[in-house]
Amino acid sequence: MCAGRASFWIAAIGLMFASRALAYDGPLVDGHAHWGGSFDTHAVIERYRSAKVVAQLVMPRYLGTIQDLATTDERVLQLAAEYPAEIFVLAGMQRPDFTFMNWDSPNANALKILIEIDQKLIDRKVYGIGELLVRHWAYAGDGGKVGQHAEIDKPLDSVFFRMIAALALKHDVPLVIHMEGYPRLVRQLEAVLGQMPQLKLIWAHGCGRLNAEIIRKLMDTLPMLYCDLSNMTNTGGYGSGWPRAEEFTARMEEKGVWLEAYRKLILDNPDRFYIGMDVAHRSRWDMQQGNTFEERVNRTRELLKQLPEPIALKLAYANVVQIFRLPLDMQ
Numbered sequence: 523m524c525a526g527r528a529s530f531w532i533a534a535i536g537l538m539f540a541s542r543a544l545a546y547d548g549p550l551v552d553g554h555a556h557w558g559g560s561f562d563t564h565a566v567i568e569r570y571r572s573a574k575v576v577a578q579l580v581m582p583r584y585l586g587t588i589q590d591l592a593t594t595d596e597r598v599l600q601l602a603a604e605y606p607a608e609i610f611v612l613a614g615m616q617r618p619d620f621t622f623m624n625w626d627s628p629n630a631n632a633l634k635i636l637i638e639i640d641q642k643l644i645d646r647k648v649y650g651i652g653e654l655l656v657r658h659w660a661y662a663g664d665g666g667k668v669g670q671h672a673e674i675d676k677p678l679d680s681v682f683f684r685m686i687a688a689l690a691l692k693h694d695v696p697l698v699i700h701m702e703g704y705p706r707l708v709r710q711l712e713a714v715l716g717q718m719p720q721l722k723l724i725w726a727h728g729c730g731r732l733n734a735e736i737i738r739k740l741m742d743t744l745p746m747l748y749c750d751l752s753n754m755t756n757t758g759g760y761g762s763g764w765p766r767a768e769e770f771t772a773r774m775e776e777k778g779v780w781l782e783a784y785r786k787l788i789l790d791n792p793d794r795f796y797i798g799m800d801v802a803h804r805s806r807w808d809m810q811q812g813n814t815f816e817e818r819v820n821r822t823r824e825l826l827k828q829l830p831e832p833i834a835l836k837l838a839y840a841n842v843v844q845i846f847r848l849p850l851d852m853q
């Protein structure tokens with residue numbers, strides 16, 4: 523009995539070491555973070571530090587509810603001043619003004635916000651613009667019409683998108699978009715980027731959750747297109763087909779193993795991807811199990827370990843630092 527128990531523990535400890543050896547354990551930079559007014563600052567910072575996610579690129583969320591308040595660029599810039607090596611800010615785009623507006627007829631309020639963003643970029647307070655919600659699926663069970671969970675369906679090939687893109691071009695900073703990969707939107711993206719080839723466009727969540735073959739074709743023709751892999755681990759979020767999936771919605775991994783075509787895509791385009799966690803809501807910090815921050819981090823580490831080390835380091839932090847020119851010394 524005793525011997526049996528001992529061998530159980532030896533096996534368990536062996537497994538523990540084996541699984542540790544199977545995960546990248548170096549620093550990560552979260553290339554797709556959000557902040558809201560209900561976040562517990564110290565708790566969130568502590569969670570990042572414990573997980574060895576050494577810095578985060580924050581996209582302030584202006585959309586909110588009573589339980590999950592909105593925030594502003596200004597408030598997150600204050601946080602960045604408190605944690606200057608850990609928090610870097612983009613000009614927030616998840617705004618009610620943009621969500622409920624006709625993008626071919628931008629209103630005065632939207633123009634005023636763009637002028638404010640122009641100033642933040644002139645002052646070098648922010649490192650880019652995002653996350654612009656172009657095509658966003660409502661979260662399950664919330665009716666899809668209100669707050670941060672809204673169903674959003676905007677044209678990329680539109681006056682307003684071009685205005686934001688022009689701002690990004692003027693300051694030579696990246697623009698991050700959320701856009702589920704409908705074929706008609708892929709065509710719009712090709713048309714717009716064809717006219718604005720200098721625009722550094724980060725298409726979040728594995729380029730709208732497209733499959734490796736389509737991403738490869740786009741990357742071959744659009745040299746400034748990047749995919750962030752935020753929330754694309756198959757742990758319950760976007761990488762699991764949540765909150766819904768269409769024919770064009772793909773995964774990048776199953777059970778902690780890359781789909782081979784996806785891994786090959788990354789190996790062939792190692793400068794075009796970076797990782798991110800995308801914890802956008804207070805409820806996701808509070809939840810005890812499921813697609814938690816730590817679950818996403820751990821799965822990301824397992825996946826990185828399956829890439830050659832120099833490429834793993836690019837995805838872990840080097841690419842995001844370079845693309846956004848973050849003043850972050852990772853040596």
Ligand SMILES: [Zn+2]
Nearest residue numbers: 653700726727
């Ligand atoms: Zn998103």
